[in-house]
Amino acid sequence: MKVTLQPSGHIIELLPGERIIDAVRRLGFDAPQSCRNGNCHICAANLISGRVLQHGTERSRGELFTCIAEPLEDCEVEWQGVLAPDELPLRQLACQVIDIEDVGGDVCRVLLRTPAGKPLRYHAGQYLLLERPDGELSAFSIASAPHEERLLELHILTREPSTRELVEHLRTQRLARVRAPLGDCCLPRVPERPLVMIAAGTGLAQMQSMAQFCLHQGFSLPLHLYWGVRHPDDFYRAPHWQQWQQEPQVYLHQVVSDTPEWEGRQGMLCEAVCEDLTSLADYEIYLCGSPPMVYATLDALLAAGAVQEQVHSDVFAYAPRDGV
Template sequence: MQKVTCSVEALEEMADTLWYVRLKPEVPVDFLPGQYLLVVMAEDDKRPFSIANTMNDEGVLELHIGATPDNTYAMQVLKRMQDQGQIEVQLPAGKAHLREDSHHPVILMAGGTGFAYTRSILQQMLADGLRQPVFLYWGVRHEDHLYADQEMKAWAAEHKELTYVPVLQNSEHWQGRTGLVHEAIMEDFPSLSGYDVYIAGRFEMAGVAREAFKEKGIEPDQLFGDAYEFI
């Protein structure tokens, strides 16, 4: 992997406890849609964050970081970025990147800021021209955590092959889908045979989804998620 120092071009709170970060590497970097980087806090302390965009002419890296006050793992990273104005990263990492040679219909499933992973993949598919149906399911606890809701609605309105389904766990006034995001997919698809499914979110969510999707006929080599390297 390549190690590079990045200047912090933007660090903005998108919603309560959710941060947008834009980094500018000092030299050009390469990565595939759906890969992640490691923030180097120390040689024995490297913290993974999904890259939320694709490679572009500006050469920037976008991150979406969830950081509550009790989450020192992420808060320490944000504080170093704020204090120093730069950060060292290693990349690319991750095997669950977009399979651009596949023509299967695609389901992207995100939990919370796992949306960053699915956004990178979707952005590349849109740039290439959608050749197959794509369904993006985004599960969050609260409505204000759908920080890219307007962007997703605009993309779905522009591309007839794209379906966007936000799913909330907790809401009294929400008129859309509620419950757990993997269960929404289970309800909508009688079978997952023949689909490429990409998953990002908490390890517990990824593990539950894997077992549930097996019952729907998912082929193991068409289920992608970096969590599966560890669970």
Template sequence: MKVTLQPCGAVLDVHPDEPILSATRRLGFECPSSCRNGNCHICAALLVEGRVEQEGQAIDHGELFTCLAKPLTDCVLHWDGVLMPGELPVREMSCQVVACNSLGGDVFHLQLRAPAGKLPRYHAGQYLMLRREDGEFAAFSLASAPHNGREMDLHILARDESTRSLLAYFQAEGFVRVKMPFGDTHLAELPDGPLVLIAAGTGMAQMRSLIEHCRASGFAHPVHLYWGARNPEDFYALDVWDSWQQLDNLTLHQVVSDQCGWKGRCGLLHEAVSEDFPDLSNVHVYASGSPAMIYGTLDALVEAGMDAHQMRADVFAYAPRN
């Protein structure tokens, strides 16, 4: 039987005589339940369509308990709080501001520490939201990886007065309110093939998280990092850069778009990738940058032979193209 869950939209294949909750656990979903702790009714859901059998009775509408209910037909349930495989719950916490140091290029390293006993849960490549003084939240990529535990790192470009004021506010308060995690451009599962990571400016924060996770996980496939800036002075200091250069399966590329004649590569990021990869059919591409840069890169790489589904970027979710 097929059971469709609202509002998450997942469709479950439930085995004959299998309770719905058992099917969700078998398929890797996280669901509201606390049967083993003696808290009944936590797994309750609303039957919208279809029929189920529960404790010898047929039910065709109303509340049911997913730990007991077994579908008799295809069903639709309204069940809040269900998380898809790999999806993590969004939580809010108050984090200590440990440090705020300049990295050069008008970029600052903001280091946060989560409260003791509240280990932050996120996938490499995700981002968080920081509450500003006006109560609104601003999004920043995590430069740290999950194995860093309570310590979280951000790379924040502070060329305008509003961002500099925001950093000053965090430092003066000593704590900042955080909501996390967000974003589906992550490595909840490591791909079986080469990675091409494309970052413009502080998009490097997301790539640092991905690379450090690959490094900690023993990822064996080749990884190519392309870091772009307008001018060489815009490349800021990375604490891991020297150690990255020693990794056999990691190749680093710095690409400048507005100034040729420096020691490294010149041009656009997608031009460097296309030059190095005449065949893009087997690579997994992760990209971070402005919407214009991301969509320009996507179009260029698709024209060069890449399938559009091979490229992931958070821009696709928060700034979809019409």
């Protein structure tokens, strides 16, 4: 028996005779609930389709109480506030701008402080939406890690007039309105496999969050971080780079694609990874970049032996292609 929860779209599988609230609890969902006799109304939902048995009465529409409703067939219900395992509530915050630093490569490192009180919960690797002066929202990876508590760090490339205007707005107003957290390419917990992190440009922000989280949690498996740009001047001052160089299990790689005179490593990021690692099936792999870059890298990694289920990117959600 299946119950589809709206507006989240989550689908839960019920055991024979199981009530909806019991299935949700068994599967690790977080849902509004309190009593178990249908009197408090906290777990109330609206039956969109299907049939349920409640207090000995069959229902096919209207309000139901998930603590006592037993589906008789596949159902669809509207139930607000339900979160899947590892899913966190989306919040709107007004944050204090505490610093804006030019770190080179036309990138500004922006530090925000969330309001005191109830802390923002997010997973390493998630992103936020930042409100622009015109009210529109732009997505930026959260470069800080969850253990940094009220601090939120962003890396903003300022080559477009709109992003320069945004940074100046933050500098002047000293206030940032954000919505967070978002994104399922993240680390709710420390991985059990070694890691490959592949970042183009300011995609390093997402990888910084995950790397800092892993190191803080005592991750001891190999962690390969590949950071690629078109020109050497595009590399900016990554705040933890020197610290990472001291970690014995962390391997750092900087790759330049469009500057033949660069004395360091040249070429595409996927080429560097495939040259270095012969057993890609052993790794969890995280990608951050433009959709064309991510899909080109994905194709190269899969051809070299990576396991598709172990390759992760937010691009797969916001710019999907057939077969991914």
